[in-house]
Amino acid sequence: MKQVVQSFKTGEMEVKEVPLPQLQSKYVLVENATSLISAGTEKGTVKVAKASLIEKARQRPDLVKQVIQNMKKEGIRATFDKVKSKLDSPKALGYSTAGIVKASLDSNNLFKTGDRVACAGQDLASHAEVVSVPQNLVAKIPDNVTFEEAAFTTVGAIALQGVRQSEPKLGENICVIGLGLIGQITCQLLRASGANVFGVDLSDKLVELASKHSADVANNRNNSNLLVNCLAFTNGHGFDKIIITAATPSNDPIELSAEIARKKGSVIMVGAVGMNIPRDPHFYRKELDLKMSCSYGPGRYDTSYEELGQDYPIAYVRWTEQRNMEAFLNAISKKQVNLKPLITHQFTIDNALAAYEMVINPEAEFNLGVLLEYPERAKKFETPKEQKKIISDPKNPNVSFIGAGSFAQSYLIPNIKSAGGTLQAVTTGRGINAEHVASKFGFVKFESDPTTIFKDENCNTIFIATRHNTHANYAIDALSEGKNVFVEKPLALNTEELEKVSNVYSNSGKLLMVGFNRRFSRAAQEVNKLFNSYDGPLAFNFRVNAGALPPDHWAINDEIGGGRIIGEVCHFIDLMQYFSNSLVKSVYAQSLPGTSEVNTNADNVIITLTFKNGSVGNITYLANGDKALPKEHLEVFGGGNSAIINDFNSVSLYKNGSLKKVKTSGKGHKEEVMAFLKAISDGTDSPISFDSIYSTTLTTFKVIDSMATGLPQHL
Structure with missing residues (x-):
């Protein structure tokens, strides 16, 4: 199939032949008919990718901070490889499409082959001939709504959520600052709710468009009579509500909104603008409310809702992302919203680059709603042919x-x-x-x-x-x-x-091999050499300063990642089994009470393991420490010897009253791959026995059971 792709590293764009997306559980496979290029939102996305590395860093200081933190934990080389991989990855463009269902695995059995649907989601509802979209980001299109109109659904849902946050009432005077695509739709939705709507923008063409089709009155921001006109429109009281749909780093929209609001009015933020909130004179003296509107509604950024298909009960969350999408489509169907004047250009997918060139070019003709169309094509559902042939030795993996x-x-x-x-x-x-x-x-x-x-x-x-x-x-x-x-x-x-x-x-x-890489690291090999002549039990004290993960991270979602005990603590259980040359016999785990969504009880746990040969291990796995502390500090004792692994950067070996320090690097990823493939070539057993893999995996489940019951668990 064809898809519009951009390199985040170089900014180059192309329409490529790529494989179809996979259809997984609780997803819907849709053949696109039309998709929307949102001139405002996507222009920013494309420009960031085209910027230099320094400019990218300036625009995303949050990512720079992550890189610095990763360097402290994993070193410069590993961090460089990660960043390079991220920059090299292609980026899908688009987030609002409409098309026909080809297949569905939605859990509600709602979508059938042939249904006309609108789709939402960055990296999901992309500019591609076929998309795979989670069930809660798909909505059926009414019969009298065209694909061209339905392609606006995601943008419309964003506008609708902003309107909902404003809680408009019949007869209220509401100002919309920013008359781009979202602003124009916002004005129309407000008028449909019975509000009197005044629009403001820097562009004369957008002001003219709004005056004709969207708002009751619209003015240019630079109009010398703007404040006078605002007072006249509101009978001298000021606006009940102001919705900001502009996108600019400037602080002007927030300052203007405070100036034109009535006392005890509300300001609703939809667009990304400067937010240096001036306390005096207006916000303080007028006692203004400031509200944020999050994308297209409740469910946004919630993995359980967006990826796992878990809906919110309608009695408690009336308007979700999907229900906002449905409501917007219904508004189109009832002619409460007129999108046709907002469509300025239409291109086929083959001419998508020309469309984007127009969108990002400041000298180009006026454009607002730019649509991509997807003509019928026989090869749409074919996987691209092999890229090149490589003749391999059948004896090798x-x-x-x-x-x-x-x-x-x-x-x-x-x-x-x-x-x-x-x-x-x-x-x-x-x-x-x-x-x-x-x-x-x-x-x-x-x-x-x-x-x-x-x-x-x-x-x-x-x-x-x-x-x-x-x-x-x-x-x-x-x-x-x-x-x-x-x-x-x-x-x-x-x-x-x-x-x-x-x-x-x-x-x-x-x-069968599992990626328990740490046992293959040079640090682990040095420790193992120290104790390999000792047959008695060992004592372990492993401290892991894991750090907190964001509450919406997939790894700590029970259904997707299984949590950190199963996903990461397994490494340290495996390493103890490797050093002791013994399997786990029993486990007892206690955790600190979860203090927040970020620090859950599974993030802060102390685990005691006993092994069949008498070895005893203690794993202190914590997310409540300071990031400056090295992540992994592992101590091993036995037979009169001691060893310390210092975050896999160095090893301290204590024997016969002397200390030997060895500098090391890496956590064994390369070595584990080489060991596994060598075993295949040589016809030998897996580098990790299945008994050990089974024991490590089962032990993680027993840790969770022990935390839940407060009792030791036996394997």
Whole structure:
């Protein structure tokens, strides 16, 4: 299929042939008929990508801060590789489309093949011939609404949410500052609610458009009589509400809104503008309210709602993202909103670059609602042909990847060739990523459907680097097709999944490896050498300053990531099993009470493990510490010797009353890949036994059980 793609590194744009997006549970696959280029929003997105690296840093200081923090934790080289991978990744453009349902796995059985629907979502409802969109970001189109009109639904929902935040009442005087696409629609929605609407903008053409079709009155911001006209419009009282839909770093919109508001009026922020709120004279003396409007409604930025399809009860949350989309479509159907005057240009997908060139060019003709159309094309649903042929030695691992995000691109894929493997095929959830990764690393081909990789006779090894909730099922499918499998941790999210994998593995005759990389690091190897001549039990004290994750991070979502015990503490359980050469016997865990959404009880836990050979380990895993403290401090004691791993940057070895310090780097990612592929080539067992993998995975579940019950758990 065709899709508009931009390189975030260079800013270059192109219409590329890429694989179809994957249809997953609670998603809807839609063949686009029309999509909207929002001139205001997308112009900013495109310009950031075209900016120099320094300019990008200036515009996103939050990301610069993340880079600096990552350098402290993982070092300059690892951070550089991560940043390079992020910059190299292609970006999907667009977030508002309309089309026809081709297939649906929505949990409500609401969408049927052939339904006309509007779709929303950045990186989801993209400028592409086919999109895969979560069920809560899809809405059916009324029969009398065209695809061209329905393509405005996402923008319309943003405007509608701002209107809802203003709580307009019949007869109120409301000003809209910023008469771009969202501003024009906002004016129309306000008039439909019975408000008297006054519009303000810097553009004479937008003011003229609003005067004809959207607002009762509209003025240019630079009109010398603006304040007089505002007072006349409101009979000398000032506006009841002001909705700011402008997009500018200037503080002028917020200052103007305070000046023209009546006493005890309200200011609602929809657009991104300067927010240096002037206390005096207006906000303070008029006792003005300031409200924020978040995108297209409740559910935005909530993983459970947007990705997992969990709706909010209508009795408690009347207007969600999806219900706002439906309400806006209904407003179009009832002729309460007239979008046709807002459509200034229409292009086919093949001419999308010309459309964007016009949008970002300040000297171009006036444009507002720019639509992309998707003509019928026979090859739309075909996967692009193989990019190039690579003849591989059948004795060597021929590797395919399911999932190829920044982690896989930084730590796994680059090490395949150096370990003697061949890169066969790659598939990702979004087609543009699969095509990009294949081109970047030299895969023979890229696919849109993981089942084609399982059936590929030229592939004997599959790496699974998707989100955690897919690992077990993909591993089962790959093993069932006779493939060697490397699963980036964890192997499973619950006991039922683990048992299914175990049963399939035991009958497969193939190698199964999980990405417990730390045991392969040079630091771990140095410690293991110190204790390998000692057969007695060891004592471990591992302190992990993990740091807090954002509350909406997918890794701590129970359904997607399984939480941090399953997703990260597994590393330290595996490392203890490696050093002790023994499996876990029992576990007892206690946690600090969750103090916030950010610091949950699973983030701050102390775990005591006993092993079958008598070893005892203590893991203190914390998210409530200071970021300046190194992340991992691991101590090992036994046989009169001691060792300390200092964040895998160095090792302190104590033996016979003397200290030996060894500088190290890396956490074993390269070494684990090489060990696994060597085992395949040599026909030997997996570098980590399945008994150990099973024990580590089961132990994480027992940690959670112990936290819940307050009792020790036995394996």
